[in-house]
Amino acid sequence: MTKSIPTPLLSHKYADYVSVAVDAALAAGEVIKHAFKQPKKVEEKLNHADLVTATDKAAEDLIFSRIRRSFPDHRFIGEESSAAAFAEGVSEVQLTDAPTWMVDPLDGTTNFVHGFPFVCTSIGLTVGGVVVVGVVYNPVLEELFVAAEGGGAYLNGERLTVSGRTQLTGALLGTEVGTARDDDTLDAMFGRVRQLVGRMRSVRCTGSCALGLCSVALGRCDAFFEINFGGCWDAAAGALMVSEAGGAVLDPAGGTWNVMARRVMAAGSGDLAEAMAAVLTKCELGSREAGPPGKGMGVSLRVAGTEDEAAVKGEREGPGEARTE
Structure with a gap:
């Protein structure tokens, strides 16, 4: 290498x-x-x-x-x-x-x-x-x-270049089960996986959020999501990898991704990310799981050709809900 x-x-x-x-x-x-x-x-x-x-x-x-x-x-x-x-x-x-x-x-x-x-x-x-x-x-x-x-x-x-897959059908999903072991969190987590995998080809859990995101950037997986991981350190580098490889990085609820939110969703295309979000927004969250970013938690990735630095800074500091893409 x-x-x-x-x-x-x-x-x-x-x-x-x-x-x-x-x-x-x-x-x-x-x-x-x-x-x-x-x-x-x-x-x-x-x-x-x-x-x-x-x-x-x-x-x-x-x-x-x-x-x-x-x-x-x-x-x-x-x-x-x-x-x-x-x-x-x-x-x-x-x-x-x-x-x-x-x-x-x-x-x-x-x-x-x-x-x-x-x-x-x-x-x-x-x-x-x-x-x-x-x-x-x-x-x-x-x-x-x-x-x-x-x-x-x-x-x-x-x-690196993402797979570019646009539909749930035929897509390979990556996710993680996390470290929580209470029934409420486990039921919510497996419920999300069940709803997505029923529409997708299969699922892989390899034990690393960072490498899961890199797998999307590489095209090994078509999509990855995780909710309630340990902290920003798990997803910061991998999310940038996906974005720079041409993929989409969103919050699992479909809004813009924030590095501090302990939630991430990445896909080989915007269409696939939106299709996943449409499923995930209908799934229940566990009482101890992190919800979507709140007011004041702005954009953590600058998408080439869509926003300049001033626009990102203004959205990060300004009031209002996280925008959807």
């Missing part, structure tokens, strides 16, 4: 950010790859399905230190550091307009524990609340996904 910045991004305005993110992801990947077949010390967070290992923590520390070395004034939101803050009573992470790195050091921890090879490091960067850089690296399969706003998405240096 080519472990470097894709050539078209070398002159991109965010090339420095991309370079540092790739370097950090590759370094964390070495830690994960080395530990993948070793005995692991596993701890539970919220329940027996929500796991963390010493490798998660070591990888996050390494990523943060690499990025801080180059950008000491930037902000950071990481899965493990946010979990620690939550344990100390800080219930919500706030996103500002400042450059902010969203890091999942090891997405797919359960896969990692069981030796299932769909594990990755996911690094996204927002500027002004909009995702502009994304890097997702699976060190076991040696797949390096890189995207920059307006510059395209790439796997090991090759440009």
Whole structure:
């Protein structure tokens, strides 16, 4: 594989950010790859399905230190550091307009524990609340996904393009069951899957939201959705990957996607995304599940050719409901 910045991004305005993110992801990947077949010390967070290992923590520390070395004034939101803050009573992470790195050091921890090879490091960067850089690296399969706003998405240096499928019939869906195990959430989650899969070809759950989104960007899956995942770190980089590969990224209810909403839906075309949303809006949410973005939660992806920077900023700051596409 080519472990470097894709050539078209070398002159991109965010090339420095991309370079540092790739370097950090590759370094964390070495830690994960080395530990993948070793005995692991596993701890539970919220329940027996929500796991963390010493490798998660070591990888996050390494990523943060690499990025801080180059950008000491930037902000950071990481899965493990946010979990620690939550344990100390800080219930919500706030996103500002400042450059902010969203890091999942090891997405797919359960896969990692069981030796299932769909594990990755996911690094996204927002500027002004909009995702502009994304890097997702699976060190076991040696797949390096890189995207920059307006510059395209790439796997090991090759440009990505979504499947382009427009109808539910014949589409392959990706999703995740999450870590909640209460009956209310499980009933809601399986209810959504039942309604969609009854109209689609089949479904795949591979244990990583970030890689699920990258699968849509790559065309391995035609669509992916998940509601109530851990936080922005799960979806920031992967959502940009889909958008830059020509796909559609929306909230599962059909409105614009917000990186802080803990909900995402991606598809190989706008038509397919709208068809999925038409089904999902009729499905019940569990009482503990995250609902659609509220007022003031604006656009987190800038779609090429449809909105300029001022328009996105105005919608992000302005009042009103999230618009539909």
